[in-house]
Amino acid sequence: MIREPAELQIDDDGRVSLPLGLLAEAGLDAGGRILAFSDGDGRIVLQREVDAFKALLQDGTL
Numbered sequence: 001m002i003r004e005p006a007e008l009q010i011d012d013d014g015r016v017s018l019p020l021g022l023l024a025e026a027g028l029d030a031g032g033r034i035l036a037f038s039d040g041d042g043r044i045v046l047q048r049e050v051d052a053f054k055a056l057l058q059d060g061t062l
Contacts, residue, residue: 003025008016009047020030026046028034
């Protein structure tokens with residue numbers, strides 16, 4: 001499923017603010033815990049912590 005991209009900017013402290021609509025589409029809630037990891041050149045993946053642990057226990061991978 002391809003969504004309309006959101007153009008974001010990295011601030012001087014290295015932070016990025018994600019739009020609430022984007023978070024909602026991904027099933028992420030304010031205050032939720034996520035894992036972030038690099039998935040290659042120019043790509044960062046955010047994953048709900050609970051989903052990452054579930055995948056680790058079931059498949060042995062994140």
